[in-house]
Amino acid sequence: MNTVLVGQVVNSGILLALGATLYAAPGPLLTPHSVPFGIRVPPDKADAPEVAEQRRRYRALFLPATLTVTVAALVLGAVLDSVAVGGVAAVVLCVIAAALWLRAHRALARAKERGDWYAHVRQGAVMDTSLRTDPVRLPWAWTIPSLVVVVVTAVAGAIVYPGLPGMMALPARSSNGTVYREITTTFWTAFSLVFAQILLTVVVIGTVAAVLRARADLDVSRPRSSAARHRRYLALTARSLLGIAALLNLMLLGLSGMMWSGSRSGAALSLVIGVPLLAAVAVSVPLVRMGPGGSRATLGGADGAGGAGGAGGAGGSGGLDEGTGLVPRDDDRHWYGAGTIYVNADDPAILVPRRVGLGWTVNLGFARGLIERRSKRRAGPA
Secondary structure, eight states: OHHHHHHHHHHHHHHHHHHHHHHHTTSTTTSOTTOGGGOOOOGGGTTOHHHHHHHHHHHHHHHHHHHHHHHHHHHHHHHHTOSHHHHHHHHHHHHHHHHHHHHHHHHHHHHHHHHTTTTTSEEEEEEETHHHHSOOOOOGGGGHHHHHHHHHHHHHHHHHGGGOOSEEEEEEEETTEEEEEEEEOOHHHHTHHHHHHHHHHHHHHHHHHHHTTSOOOOOTTSHHHHHHHHHHHHHHHHHHHHHHHHHHHHHHHHHHHHHHHTOOOHHHHHHHHHHHHHHHHHHHHHHHHTOGGGTTOOOOSSOOOTTEEEEEETTOOSSOOSOOOEEEOOOGGGEETTTTEEOOTTOOOSEEEOSSSSSEEEBTTHHHHHHHHHHHHHHOOO
8 A cells, every 4th residue: 555655646746747847838948939839920929919818828727637637646546546547647637738739729820810920021941051061960979878888787687697597577567556577587588678778779879860960940030149059959959868868778777687686675666767767857957948949048159150041931042140030931831730740741851840849850741752852853854
């Protein structure tokens, strides 16, 4: 019963943290300032009364929903003697947030159309050509901690493997908390978490390499300072992701040690999992503080980034200076699912900045666009 009670308290904390994140989602901390609720608006409309009203309504409805779901999950979990209720409650919170977000998204889309918000502005696009000619480099030195932890785990496993018993205990979650599942000792099971470390490291390095080549969503009104901020954001993102990978590998090292030693200590398991996860969260804080795309990054010296140039749009031209008088192009037609899904066959980028939350998302129209472009090249000029 004590284990389940502790699980309920932990679940309540997780639900409140999830609720706080979803509550903050419409704000500038997690959403680009000019894309409230996934709707592209001119910068002077980002704080329009219609936008402020939708933020207020979203939060006024979501806050009591979060408290109600958290209390209900705590009570039901105690009555049913199960921590699985917390998982269901988390899904319910996400569904409520999605419904409120969609409601606000549609309301802003109607307000934007009625007010014709783009009627009296000059639209344009900008790109930093130096991101291709002189890209932000992958910080290979930051991969060393992950590789060292993988090597240490593999060497430790090789030392203890001959003396391992025929069965090992692997911690797993169940409806009644943490249980230990007995598995047969083989080379593959004994080194399973080492393989997980290797896979994690390779995936993170590949992800960082892809992110450094992703399309930049620069501020067309101030292209040079925006490009400089984007570069700082990419560098910090790369280091943060590689640092988080090292911490997760450290967690897997601890789990491997518990599995090989047969330890079933709840305190040890909490330390092995909790400490690296908390450290990973701490590593992510500077990235969140920089804002989406590094929009809140501070620049030292001149606000300049060589290679920024305009491309397309009304009034767009190469070598744009600060204060261009342009606004980002209205590209809502390429975004679906309340601003969460991007489909544009004419955009050669595979990864594009998210409209909802931090990071990047996949251009689902990339494959179709690639096929069409190749077909045109093979067909030759008409």
